[in-house]
Amino acid sequence: MVYVIYKVIRCLLLDPNPESALNEEAGRLLQEDYNEYVARARLYTDVHACHHLRNLKAVKVTHESDSHGILRDTNAPSSKKTAGKPAVQRHISATKKALKRL
Numbered sequence: 194m195v196y197v198i199y200k201v202i203r204c205l206l207l208d209p210n211p212e213s214a215l216n217e218e219a220g221r222l223l224q225e226d227y228n229e230y231v232a233r234a235r236l237y238t239d240v241h242a243c244h245h246l247r248n249l250k251a252v253k254v255t256h257e258s259d260s261h262g263i264l265r266d267t268n269a270p271s272s273k274k275t276a277g278k279p280a281v282q283r284h285i286s287a288t289k290k291a292l293k294r295l
Contacts, residue, residue: 219233
């Protein structure tokens, strides 16, 4: 059953029905001005579909293996960096970071 649904969606994507009432504006644009339709479709794709790819590149996490073969996140704060600071300073810096986000 799912295969049939995917096949119907594929057919609709390959050959859209401009008379469909699902998106009247897009159907009208497709019939009247194809170049404007393509430009608007490209704009929507750039804004909505590629947003996920930009986030993946920004949040890309690299891992490296330590001597025991355990994967470690190199972007995570290491315990060595925070071990020398007193707990009060760590709390203050965490509070400052949280306030900067607001």
